[in-house]
Amino acid sequence: MKSKLVIISLTCICVGLLPVFGTAADTAPKQSKPASMAELYPFSQKGNFELGGVAGMPSGINARWWIVDIFGIDFTIGSTIRRDFVFTLDFLFEHLTLYRSADLHLRFFYGVGGLVGYDYQDKDFYSNVRATIGLSMPFTKYPLTLSLFAAPAYLITPKNKFDANWGIAARYNFGGVSKMLARQRSLQEELDDSRDRYGELSKTLDATKGELDKTAGELGRTRGELDATKGRLDTARDELKATSDSLARTRNELSGTKSELAGIKENLDTTVDELSDTRGKLMSARDQLSGMKRELESTRTELVSTRDQLSQAKRKLDDRESDLLMKQKELDQAKASIRDRLAGEARKAEEKRVEQRQVELDREFQEFKRQKESWEKEHAVQKRKREKLEAECAARRGIINEYGYCDCREHEQWNSDRSACVCVKGYELNSTTDRCEPCELVNYYGACTDACGPDEKKVRHWKGPNKYICIKKCSKKNEAWSDRKNACVCKDGYYRDEKGECVPRK
Numbered sequence: 001m002k003s004k005l006v007i008i009s010l011t012c013i014c015v016g017l018l019p020v021f022g023t024a025a026d027t028a029p030k031q032s033k034p035a036s037m038a039e040l041y042p043f044s045q046k047g048n049f050e051l052g053g054v055a056g057m058p059s060g061i062n063a064r065w066w067i068v069d070i071f072g073i074d075f076t077i078g079s080t081i082r083r084d085f086v087f088t089l090d091f092l093f094e095h096l097t098l099y100r101s102a103d104l105h106l107r108f109f110y111g112v113g114g115l116v117g118y119d120y121q122d123k124d125f126y127s128n129v130r131a132t133i134g135l136s137m138p139f140t141k142y143p144l145t146l147s148l149f150a151a152p153a154y155l156i157t158p159k160n161k162f163d164a165n166w167g168i169a170a171r172y173n174f175g176g177v178s179k180m181l182a183r184q185r186s187l188q189e190e191l192d193d194s195r196d197r198y199g200e201l202s203k204t205l206d207a208t209k210g211e212l213d214k215t216a217g218e219l220g221r222t223r224g225e226l227d228a229t230k231g232r233l234d235t236a237r238d239e240l241k242a243t244s245d246s247l248a249r250t251r252n253e254l255s256g257t258k259s260e261l262a263g264i265k266e267n268l269d270t271t272v273d274e275l276s277d278t279r280g281k282l283m284s285a286r287d288q289l290s291g292m293k294r295e296l297e298s299t300r301t302e303l304v305s306t307r308d309q310l311s312q313a314k315r316k317l318d319d320r321e322s323d324l325l326m327k328q329k330e331l332d333q334a335k336a337s338i339r340d341r342l343a344g345e346a347r348k349a350e351e352k353r354v355e356q357r358q359v360e361l362d363r364e365f366q367e368f369k370r371q372k373e374s375w376e377k378e379h380a381v382q383k384r385k386r387e388k389l390e391a392e393c394a395a396r397r398g399i400i401n402e403y404g405y406c407d408c409r410e411h412e413q414w415n416s417d418r419s420a421c422v423c424v425k426g427y428e429l430n431s432t433t434d435r436c437e438p439c440e441l442v443n444y445y446g447a448c449t450d451a452c453g454p455d456e457k458k459v460r461h462w463k464g465p466n467k468y469i470c471i472k473k474c475s476k477k478n479e480a481w482s483d484r485k486n487a488c489v490c491k492d493g494y495y496r497d498e499k500g501e502c503v504p505r506k
Helices: 002-027 035-040 174-242 255-341 344-394
Strands: 049-057 059-066 071-079 085-100 105-119 124-138 144-157 161-173 398-400 406-408 412-415 420-423 427-430 435-438 456-460 468-472 479-482 487-490 494-496 502-504
Touching (some): 049 174
Antiparallel strands (some): 071 085, 456 468, 479 487
């Protein structure tokens, strides 16, 4: 009877504690975690419920509920090797991470709890209190948690003695599934945003290609005109040759005219040479711009690589410094211990050995100092290169983005002809703020303009950032402008007759 009362009392106490912890977790004010807390707990366990099985002493169904990130409740319903019925309840703390990677974490937990069971052979209840310690291994990419525990126990009923519980458990993390799905949705949204940005870049490249094709067509037409001019000049030369016999008598009279033609030819030759020089300068400037771009890309790559190497070297230097300081501390402790505990020849021998170790440690400190000075020099060189890259980027109205590339500011885009960032369509540069701001008036195609054309009218623009926009106006009755056809068309319910007027449909 006494054992049953003890079991019932323990059960009531454990069940009574559940709402207390739940209320404290729910009503506590939310506070922001410090940086150190975020490093200790890289993923949140608050509110997670895990369900699975455990094999050992006891074996059965095992579940965990995390009230906060570091505190939770573990309970098991099962049996032992003797096929007893067993129920366990433990309060666990898990705030120490032993190992961490992108796939899994290894964490240490401990806690207290108890066990209640029924022995079918002795037909009696038994119970114990126990202290639980173990290791937990939650996976970050799969909703699965493995754990291993051992629990020294003290039997309360039916007799007092020491015992031990242990087990290996595997549980399915229901809270982890929702967090993984949320992370997957976030990654998908970032991927969609990247695709949209790449689509806009592709449109810009297509527009640039169209402009280049248009320029190539104009150059082709110019070349055709030059060929036609050359043909006409050849024809004129043949005609002059055919009439040279008839003009022999007037050759002296036309000598002045010949001199003028020679002068015109010389001017034409000079113009051709100037055009050739200009073309060469343009080609040279384009090559220089390409070389500068390659140099900037090379410098960025070199800076990124050097930065990674310097960061790795800095970590090694910090570890080396900590190791040397630890050795110096151990030597100081050894010196103090020798002064307090030894005397005579033994003391002198130990002091001589410690002095030799001190000399070796001083050499290591000198080597560490040289390595640190070398790292600081390399860091200064990298800083100067970074400042040079930023200055060259700023000269093109650019800024260095988070990936180390020279990028344009908001509402700006790269212009290859100017080799600099320029305002996008509908924006103009404000010399006071040195930023691209929406212009007050844009034409029908979205470009900034000072006034509307003769076939346009100025209206208020409610949708875009610009205050006014020029739209096409139609002079005839019952006409309206069509953006799709880029022309004036008849309004709905009207059609254009033989005279070109918009009349009502019959």
